[in-house]
Amino acid sequence: MTTTAQAGAALPVAAEAQLDAFGTDPWWITLIKALVIFVFLMVCVLMMIMADRKVMGRMQQRHGPNRFGPLGLLQSLADGVKLSLKEDLIPRGVDRTVYIAAPVIAAVPAFIAFSVIPVGPEVNMFGVQTPLQLTDLPIAALVVLATAAVGVYGIVLGGWASQSPYALLGGLRASAQVISYEIAMGLSFVAVFMYSGTLTTSGIVEAQRPVWFALILLPSFLIYIVTMIGETNRLPFDLAEGEGELVGGFMTEYGSMKFTMFFLAEYVNMVTVAAVSVTFFLGGYLAPPPLTMFWAGANDGWWPALWWLLKFLLMMFLFIWVRGSVPRIRYDQLMQLGWKILIPVQLVWITAVAFVRILVNEGAPAGVVAAVVGGFAAATVVVLAAWARAARRKRRAEAAERREELRLMREDPAYGGFPVPPPSAPHYGSSVPAEGPRYAPRAPDDKREEVTGA
Amino acid sequence: MLDWLNPVKGFGVTFHTMFTKVPTTNYPEVKRATAPRFHGRHQLNRWADGLEKCIGCELCAWACPADAIYVEGGDNTEEERYSPGERYGRVYQINYLRCILCGLCVEACPTRALTMTNEYEIAADERESLIWTKEQLLAPLLEDMEAPPHPMRLGETEEEYYRNGATPAEAAAAPRPEGEAQ
Numbered sequence: 001m002t003t004t005a006q007a008g009a010a011l012p013v014a015a016e017a018q019l020d021a022f023g024t025d026p027w028w029i030t031l032i033k034a035l036v037i038f039v040f041l042m043v044c045v046l047m048m049i050m051a052d053r054k055v056m057g058r059m060q061q062r063h064g065p066n067r068f069g070p071l072g073l074l075q076s077l078a079d080g081v082k083l084s085l086k087e088d089l090i091p092r093g094v095d096r097t098v099y100i101a102a103p104v105i106a107a108v109p110a111f112i113a114f115s116v117i118p119v120g121p122e123v124n125m126f127g128v129q130t131p132l133q134l135t136d137l138p139i140a141a142l143v144v145l146a147t148a149a150v151g152v153y154g155i156v157l158g159g160w161a162s163q164s165p166y167a168l169l170g171g172l173r174a175s176a177q178v179i180s181y182e183i184a185m186g187l188s189f190v191a192v193f194m195y196s197g198t199l200t201t202s203g204i205v206e207a208q209r210p211v212w213f214a215l216i217l218l219p220s221f222l223i224y225i226v227t228m229i230g231e232t233n234r235l236p237f238d239l240a241e242g243e244g245e246l247v248g249g250f251m252t253e254y255g256s257m258k259f260t261m262f263f264l265a266e267y268v269n270m271v272t273v274a275a276v277s278v279t280f281f282l283g284g285y286l287a288p289p290p291l292t293m294f295w296a297g298a299n300d301g302w303w304p305a306l307w308w309l310l311k312f313l314l315m316m317f318l319f320i321w322v323r324g325s326v327p328r329i330r331y332d333q334l335m336q337l338g339w340k341i342l343i344p345v346q347l348v349w350i351t352a353v354a355f356v357r358i359l360v361n362e363g364a365p366a367g368v369v370a371a372v373v374g375g376f377a378a379a380t381v382v383v384l385a386a387w388a389r390a391a392r393r394k395r396r397a398e399a400a401e402r403r404e405e406l407r408l409m410r411e412d413p414a415y416g417g418f419p420v421p422p423p424s425a426p427h428y429g430s431s432v433p434a435e436g437p438r439y440a441p442r443a444p445d446d447k448r449e450e451v452t453g454a
Numbered sequence: 455m456l457d458w459l460n461p462v463k464g465f466g467v468t469f470h471t472m473f474t475k476v477p478t479t480n481y482p483e484v485k486r487a488t489a490p491r492f493h494g495r496h497q498l499n500r501w502a503d504g505l506e507k508c509i510g511c512e513l514c515a516w517a518c519p520a521d522a523i524y525v526e527g528g529d530n531t532e533e534e535r536y537s538p539g540e541r542y543g544r545v546y547q548i549n550y551l552r553c554i555l556c557g558l559c560v561e562a563c564p565t566r567a568l569t570m571t572n573e574y575e576i577a578a579d580e581r582e583s584l585i586w587t588k589e590q591l592l593a594p595l596l597e598d599m600e601a602p603p604h605p606m607r608l609g610e611t612e613e614e615y616y617r618n619g620a621t622p623a624e625a626a627a628a629p630r631p632e633g634e635a636q
Contacts, residue, residue, distance in 0.1 A: 059468040062478050325468040 019200060021122060022136045029125060033134045037114050045267040049076040052320050059324035080260065088256040091162070098161035103254070103261030106154025109147035110268035116140040117275045118202045120285045120304040132285070132305055133202060140201040141193065144276050145186055148231055151269060152178040155233075155240060158262065159250035170249025173331065174233060174240035180338035181230035181237075187346040188224040191217045191353045192280050205284030212289075214281040219349045221281045223342050228273040229322060230338070232266065236326040237334060274315035282311045352376045487572075493555040494573040496548055498592045499566060501619045503607035504599035506536050506592065507567035508543035517562035522552035534603040538615045543567075546588035550576050 057064030066072035120132030159171020196207035241249030285304030510527025528544030609615035
């Protein structure tokens, strides 16, 4: 164990040495970076709303918006102008301070998280050698998690300050949802930290030079994708603003610029979590592996920014794709997925990763490591098989139960308290013979069927 | 066997659909022709010499279920003749805010004066302009037509006029079955 502790202690020190590159920029370089990030985020939001509607449209066999600008590309700009020109209404009875502050609280953290996202390695910017990243901290990864959590305050406070049941329910749902998914999200990062040995985002990207974490930590990556959609309140997890149930959810009482701020926050959040997934799992700005084999310079100069952008766009497309393919789930299903599946799976997976890491750090022979990995894989297969078997059994038992119930219903129309007139009664008279019971057609085994009358 | 893949197959469906043809018509830019007997806006027809077919009988107004048609008849004189016969439609208005384009007026018309065109773009941004008057509804004058009022040119008597009038313009254009819209 001592060697592990030493190895574990040695790694962060080595990683923090990389932070020398940060904090030495002249003020104007920092300004340029901050400005570029801000503009990039704003443009991204505009383009994302556009792409969202266009791609969704194509997935549903229609053109998306195509009226304003070439191919309708300026539609979200027009929408933004329209929104900001609308009357800024503050309903009577709201908590004014919180009501006005909530959209800002929702929007600002989303922007902050992006400051620690590495877009490229050190490049020469106007004669200054500087990394393509606004800043990095020894705990940059925690900053990402923290801002994601703080952003939810905006939603909760907005829902509370509106003094409207729909908004309140929306805010409550958002908070419950984010708490549930934040845990799974944080756990999915743990495996990454164990492999990278650092919490700095630039260090995490550099740690993926041999192979991306999305490959070696696939379960973490998949769970992160689910939680990232849950965190941003996107379909299929957009219960906080479920139009079918809660009108507009937490933004029911909002309009004009304040509504725009919520809208902006939602999309900037999407941009941020997509960027985080690229940083933590998809090798950040590193060139895709097959490319580096025949092009050595793929990771030099400004090229990495392009790889980063491509991966980032891929993740953004994933958001739209999921939205176009998956229907909204029920609230209890959401909670069940979060607490009963994602978190336990994640815990087991982290234990396995930690076990293997310790073996590797202790210098265990490759055979032992392979045996442990194989053991874990076999255990996973066994558990999955058992789970599938249990599910199958349960389904079969339910089907049998329904069959039995249907049989009873058919034999006795009044079975289960279903009110049925008696086949014959004294007042029916003798001239009209009592009608015999009519049976519902025999139902297929798996489907519950309504039995209609006698 | 591969049932567990079903949730993933949905993603394939949406991805595939992205590359299929979109059936939407880009309406203002691309206009698809209507069906030949589409119920569009009305038209008041003329005889071959330019006289109006409408005789101001108001049967269309009576047939209209939406009460969209307003007709006032007037008397023809030898000096000022708008239609063959005694009467003509002095005022003729169709209110397209009320009209449901059902075509019962066309069925009621005894002289085939009122028919429907295929034109459907009759939206406007003020209510007044949606009450179409006789000038707007009348069919445009063709080459050898003459704007009324003028004497009957297709025959001396009314019977002669109607017998001749049926032939030149309509019948020559295309032999249509009886009762077909022009």
